[in-house]
Amino acid sequence: MSRLVVVSNRLADPRRPAAGGLAVALGEALNRTGGLWFGWSGNVNEEQQPGEAHLQTRQAGRVTLATVDLAPEDHAAYYQGYANSVLWPVFHYRLDLADFHGAYLDGYRRVNRMFAAKLLPLLRDEDVIWVHDYHLIPLATELRALGCRQRIGFFLHIPVPPPLILAALPQHDWLMRAFFAYDLVGLQSEADVAHFRRYMLNEAQAEDLGDGRLAAFSRETRVGAFPIGIDVQEFERLGRAADAVQTCEALRQEYSRRKLLLGIDRLDYSKGIPQRVRAFRELLEKYPENRHSATLIMIASPSRDDVLAYADLRQELEGLCGGINGDYGDLDWMPLRYIHRIVARRRVPGLCRAVRVGLVTPLRDGMNLVAKEYVVSQDPQDPGVLVLSRFAGAAEQLKDALLVNPYDTEGMADAIQTALHMPLEERQARHRALMETICTHDIHWWRKSFLDALHAPAPEAQAQPPA
Numbered sequence: 001m002s003r004l005v006v007v008s009n010r011l012a013d014p015r016r017p018a019a020g021g022l023a024v025a026l027g028e029a030l031n032r033t034g035g036l037w038f039g040w041s042g043n044v045n046e047e048q049q050p051g052e053a054h055l056q057t058r059q060a061g062r063v064t065l066a067t068v069d070l071a072p073e074d075h076a077a078y079y080q081g082y083a084n085s086v087l088w089p090v091f092h093y094r095l096d097l098a099d100f101h102g103a104y105l106d107g108y109r110r111v112n113r114m115f116a117a118k119l120l121p122l123l124r125d126e127d128v129i130w131v132h133d134y135h136l137i138p139l140a141t142e143l144r145a146l147g148c149r150q151r152i153g154f155f156l157h158i159p160v161p162p163p164l165i166l167a168a169l170p171q172h173d174w175l176m177r178a179f180f181a182y183d184l185v186g187l188q189s190e191a192d193v194a195h196f197r198r199y200m201l202n203e204a205q206a207e208d209l210g211d212g213r214l215a216a217f218s219r220e221t222r223v224g225a226f227p228i229g230i231d232v233q234e235f236e237r238l239g240r241a242a243d244a245v246q247t248c249e250a251l252r253q254e255y256s257r258r259k260l261l262l263g264i265d266r267l268d269y270s271k272g273i274p275q276r277v278r279a280f281r282e283l284l285e286k287y288p289e290n291r292h293s294a295t296l297i298m299i300a301s302p303s304r305d306d307v308l309a310y311a312d313l314r315q316e317l318e319g320l321c322g323g324i325n326g327d328y329g330d331l332d333w334m335p336l337r338y339i340h341r342i343v344a345r346r347r348v349p350g351l352c353r354a355v356r357v358g359l360v361t362p363l364r365d366g367m368n369l370v371a372k373e374y375v376v377s378q379d380p381q382d383p384g385v386l387v388l389s390r391f392a393g394a395a396e397q398l399k400d401a402l403l404v405n406p407y408d409t410e411g412m413a414d415a416i417q418t419a420l421h422m423p424l425e426e427r428q429a430r431h432r433a434l435m436e437t438i439c440t441h442d443i444h445w446w447r448k449s450f451l452d453a454l455h456a457p458a459p460e461a462q463a464q465p466p467a
């Protein structure tokens, strides 16, 4: 069996379940083959020069964790710069928030080249390499340039926008060409695959070879949708543990006469958090019976606060939350509980179970795992209702949620009202259907289907010259 090598911007210790579903799922696959996980340590090293790094390795069970620190200039240009101030906004359709800065691209190339140089000596001939996410799109190009012939797959966790949005990215042709150095490109949804294909056919004059295969730049790659799932069993186990049960009971007691709603996300402009607050305000305005009876708990965990757009978002949100509580709150009731902190993961399933409505309303999202976690946390006898943005990748799978357009404040308020008053039988039926999809397409299914596709014979691909 070939050894699996995972490369991602950040690493997590695969033996610690607290690290989350993705780390656990990848950890399982790595453990089985005795794998290698390579990436940034998370440390910024003041002593280091740009483009330089020392490799550190340690063993976690059968998995070797190999990491490098980043020089301050590389952290600023590669991570905060090109990855999070250019690619993240553009791929989430937010050209207005992108900061196209020449030095960012230089840093992005430099770090990808450095990653390739550090990784190459660790590779064995029979390895299969799985690269993750937008930080590392050119990694395979750099590896191929150094002579790497192993199979390399890539999974993009964020959405792919339509071709004309991508084309606004200076150097889009360079960036998109880099996908052809991979043997397989996995995306979250069919919509992403359609955008990717259209870009490649129209902008890169790729040839459609059928069966997801595309040819351009004297190379061939395959593209497909591999919607990521969650570790359902692990999340259910977490939900039965004491912390989650206590969290749920405490909230139910405190709010015994009220209906709770919940939003839980990283504080990110892609997640549609201000739009959600406006819709909640509209709910209170249009359906006054909810005043004194509905409370929205909004957990917006800190994220990338050193990037300007995130600081602006926080300010906007805090203004909106304060406005609602000031205008509608009373001595015995506050409409909104806004928490700008990370809630411990072991409490999340209890929080989800205690609330009647889960609000997952991103403006754009590759998938959105909170939507799946919310459904799995519910009591099947008396489940809550998921209100889900049609612009989350998850909406392609979770058709039994109440799908909303987060830009339509009134429409979203109406959907929340429907959710708050949905009869038990309909809630149960929707929950059953959602569970079926989520359980069938869990994180193990995702990992296996991607790796099976990557291992599938593609004789020409192996023999291809470097892109």
Ligand code: GDG
Residues within 6 Å of the ligand: 020, 157, 158, 228, 264, 265, 266, 299, 300, 301, 341, 342, 343, 344, 345, 346, 348, 365, 366, 367, 368, 369, 370, 373
């Ligand atoms: C990217 C893509 C794609 C959130 N707040 C807290 C907390 N969380 C946890 C959730 C969930 C995870 O973080 C967030 O997952 P998402 O899928 O919503 O989002 P991204 O971080 O943007 O991830 C996304 C994903 O990659 C996987 O491919 O689905 O589309 O953007 O697990 O529960 N966890 C804790 N406290 C919090 O306050 N403990």
